[in-house]
Amino acid sequence: MIKSQNVLTEVESKKFLKKAGIPVVEAKLARSKKETISISKKMGFPVVLKISSPDVVHKSDSGGVKLGLANATQVGKAYNEIISSVKKVYPKAQIEGVSVQSMAPPGVEVIVGMSKDPQFGPVLMFGLGGILVEVLKDVSFRIVPVTERDAREMIREIKGYPMLEGYRGQKPASIPALEKLIVKVSQFVEENPQIKELDLNPIFAYPDKAVAIDARIILE
Amino acid sequence: MFEEKLKEFEPLFYPKSVAVVGASSTSIKVGSVWVRALLSAGFPGPIYPVGSSGGKIFNLEIFPKLRLVPGEVDYVIVAIPRQSVLELLDDCAIKKVKAVQFFTAGFSEMGTPQGYRLEEQLLEKARQGGIRIIGPNCIGLYCAEHKMPSLMGKIGKTGPVGFISQSGGIAVKLIEIGIARHINYSKGVSFGNGIDLDASDFLQYLGADPKTKVIGAYLEGTRDGVRLFNTMKEVTKVKPLVALKGGRTEVGAQAAMSHTGSLASSAAIWSAMFRQAGAIEVHSLEELTDTLLIFQQLNRWQGTSAAIIGGLADGGGGISVSAGDACVERGLRIPPLSPETKQELGKLLGEVGSILRNPVDVSQAHGMATLFQAIDLVARDTIIDIVLIQEDIDILLPIYSWKGLEEINEFFIELGGKHNKPIIVILPPGSAEPERLQIEQKLLAASTPVFCSMERAAKAIYKLNQYSCWQEAQ
Numbered sequence: 132m133i134k135s136q137n138v139l140t141e142v143e144s145k146k147f148l149k150k151a152g153i154p155v156v157e158a159k160l161a162r163s164k165k166e167t168i169s170i171s172k173k174m175g176f177p178v179v180l181k182i183s184s185p186d187v188v189h190k191s192d193s194g195g196v197k198l199g200l201a202n203a204t205q206v207g208k209a210y211n212e213i214i215s216s217v218k219k220v221y222p223k224a225q226i227e228g229v230s231v232q233s234m235a236p237p238g239v240e241v242i243v244g245m246s247k248d249p250q251f252g253p254v255l256m257f258g259l260g261g262i263l264v265e266v267l268k269d270v271s272f273r274i275v276p277v278t279e280r281d282a283r284e285m286i287r288e289i290k291g292y293p294m295l296e297g298y299r300g301q302k303p304a305s306i307p308a309l310e311k312l313i314v315k316v317s318q319f320v321e322e323n324p325q326i327k328e329l330d331l332n333p334i335f336a337y338p339d340k341a342v343a344i345d346a347r348i349i350l351e
Numbered sequence: 352m353f354e355e356k357l358k359e360f361e362p363l364f365y366p367k368s369v370a371v372v373g374a375s376s377t378s379i380k381v382g383s384v385w386v387r388a389l390l391s392a393g394f395p396g397p398i399y400p401v402g403s404s405g406g407k408i409f410n411l412e413i414f415p416k417l418r419l420v421p422g423e424v425d426y427v428i429v430a431i432p433r434q435s436v437l438e439l440l441d442d443c444a445i446k447k448v449k450a451v452q453f454f455t456a457g458f459s460e461m462g463t464p465q466g467y468r469l470e471e472q473l474l475e476k477a478r479q480g481g482i483r484i485i486g487p488n489c490i491g492l493y494c495a496e497h498k499m500p501s502l503m504g505k506i507g508k509t510g511p512v513g514f515i516s517q518s519g520g521i522a523v524k525l526i527e528i529g530i531a532r533h534i535n536y537s538k539g540v541s542f543g544n545g546i547d548l549d550a551s552d553f554l555q556y557l558g559a560d561p562k563t564k565v566i567g568a569y570l571e572g573t574r575d576g577v578r579l580f581n582t583m584k585e586v587t588k589v590k591p592l593v594a595l596k597g598g599r600t601e602v603g604a605q606a607a608m609s610h611t612g613s614l615a616s617s618a619a620i621w622s623a624m625f626r627q628a629g630a631i632e633v634h635s636l637e638e639l640t641d642t643l644l645i646f647q648q649l650n651r652w653q654g655t656s657a658a659i660i661g662g663l664a665d666g667g668g669g670i671s672v673s674a675g676d677a678c679v680e681r682g683l684r685i686p687p688l689s690p691e692t693k694q695e696l697g698k699l700l701g702e703v704g705s706i707l708r709n710p711v712d713v714s715q716a717h718g719m720a721t722l723f724q725a726i727d728l729v730a731r732d733t734i735i736d737i738v739l740i741q742e743d744i745d746i747l748l749p750i751y752s753w754k755g756l757e758e759i760n761e762f763f764i765e766l767g768g769k770h771n772k773p774i775i776v777i778l779p780p781g782s783a784e785p786e787r788l789q790i791e792q793k794l795l796a797a798s799t800p801v802f803c804s805m806e807r808a809a810k811a812i813y814k815l816n817q818y819s820c821w822q823e824a825q
Binding site for chain 2: 248250251252254270271272273274281284285288
């Protein structure tokens with residue numbers, strides 16, 4: 132667990148990102164089961180529920196994420212399961228409720244992040260999501276400010292780049308959309324020096340756009 | 352860009368006079384070694400040894416205090432214990448010295464509070480006196496043109512390569528390798544802890560210096576990463592910059608900590624920084640010097656289609672095959688020769704074996720005249736951007752004798768000028784080492800790049816090409 136006041140929740144993080152023009156799947160905070168169901172209905176099924184707590188770092192590992200919920204009954208059941216499961220893993224966590232968002236269609240999973248280097252300041256990272264970033268560490272870095280050219284190069288630098296060009300029938304990802312997103316993130320962290328770390332993980336890259344599915348901002 | 356640095360650094364690289372503090376007439380001291388170095392290099396101005404012993408050294412009077420030196424002093428080399436450095440700066444201020452180089456160590460690189468404090472005091476005092484500091488913990492400047500030597504006193508030929516090095520040891524090694532391989536430096540500097548003038552300052556100077564065409568850099572850390580990054584971005588717009596980061600691995604990083612007191616940063620971020628700034632990253636001293644050599648000789652070169660010529664005296668089949676692998680694995684292309692060249696070669700050598708492929712096996716050329724004709728045919732092929740000749744002294748010497756060997760290499764030198772494309776000779780070490788070294792010197796002196804393995808040559812050529820393409824895309 133990280134000190135809670137420094138970690139913005141997904142809902143808060145996405146609000147800031149959206150304002151900066153970074154495409155995100157909007158998430159709404161629901162504080163009760165009833166509210167969760169009503170927001171889900173308004174958004175339209177299927178939806179995704181995620182635990183909303185500044186104290187929970189690994190949301191899916193603690194049973195705090197439920198995907199593809201198709202109706203109100205499933206949403207209600209998922210809500211109960213998320214709350215009880217997270218309470219078991221993080222008994223002291225301050226739980227705000229759950230975030231509700233539309234279930235995004237599958238795309239190529241990528242990650243964009245920012246951390247601060249003691250010598251060079253804010254540094255952006257790009258990689259393919261999941262196993263490629265975690266196990267193979269197939270990522271590239273650039274120092275902020277990241278120009279369009281830098282963004283183009285850092286995307287092409289990773290070994291998994293061909294995956295973005297379409298692989299085994301999977302649709303190709305829009306490289307220009309990813310480039311634009313990276314440059315926007317660079318501007319965002321430049322304008323907000325109080326941000327210590329940032330994770331857009333995953334971002335779904337589609338043939339025509341790229342959207343952050345989950346986001347976390349950690350402040351200094 | 353950075354033109355103001357030229358004037359500012361003039362007294363550093365072209366001082367009219369030098370004082371060496373820490374010389375002694377009675378015992379062997381580093382200061383005395385410096386005096387000898389300046390003398391043997393032929394430094395063109397007055398040299399003033401300073402030391403408490405008094406007396407004489409190499410026939411020069413040793414002054415007990417810097418302030419007692421009669422003439423003007425531009426530049427001071429300091430090799431005294433750290434306890435005395437602050438007092439010395441008073442004398443420097445009195446003498447209106449422009450820059451002081453501290454060989455003296457024992458500052459922040461120790462990691463102790465006293466080390467840091469002394470360093471801060473040193474900087475503060477220098478700023479008050481309007482004195483620039485190089486170091487501490489360094490061997491300072493090298494300027495071949497002005498006969499400013501490194502500690503070893505050696506001066507190589509003057510040339511287009513500039514270097515900066517955080518480490519004194521690496522700086523000395525660069526000069527020594529430079530002398531051996533004809534990598535000719537304009538200027539060089541080891542700046543140690545860089546408390547005042549650091550990597551960015553010297554990069555700006557070398558970037559502006561009209562005599563420097565390519566820059567090599569050995570860095571372990573930086574106190575101002577953003578400034579270094581921005582400086583590199585500017586410099587690479589006008590000159591290639593080849594950079595080696597020391598302390599990439601954890602063990603290395605620890606050594607860097609104690610060596611120059613710099614903060615270690617992760618290798619991935621340094622690599623990204625180099626790439627983003629347009630610098631060419633290398634991973635060893637060997638690769639650094641290989642790359643500087645190729646930039647010195649070829650400056651800019653686009654084109655990765657290489658012809659490999661082997662088997663100058665007998666069947667070089669296997670060696671040519673592995674030479675081909677070495678090139679392709681490092682990003683070069685070994686394309687088939689044009690039909691015209693193949694036809695001509697066939698007429699000349701007879702269509703036997705694998706000779707008409709690339710790598711080209713010229714072992715069927717009997718006699719020197721045919722050999723030269725065959726090589727010339729390959730070199731003139733317009734498909735080929737660059738010619739790599741695999742020369743094996745151990746085999747050539749018994750067949751052609753020393754005289755023949757000299758003739759063959761003179762032909763290679765001429766060939767380079769004739770077709771306006773790089774001719775590079777690979778001379779792998781073997782048993783005929785003295786002869787190999789003589790041939791190597793002969794080729795290098797005539798500006799023909801020589802490498803001792805195809806791998807190293809291919810790597811350097813590829814880096815040159817990458818930079819040239821990157822520059823084009825700017």
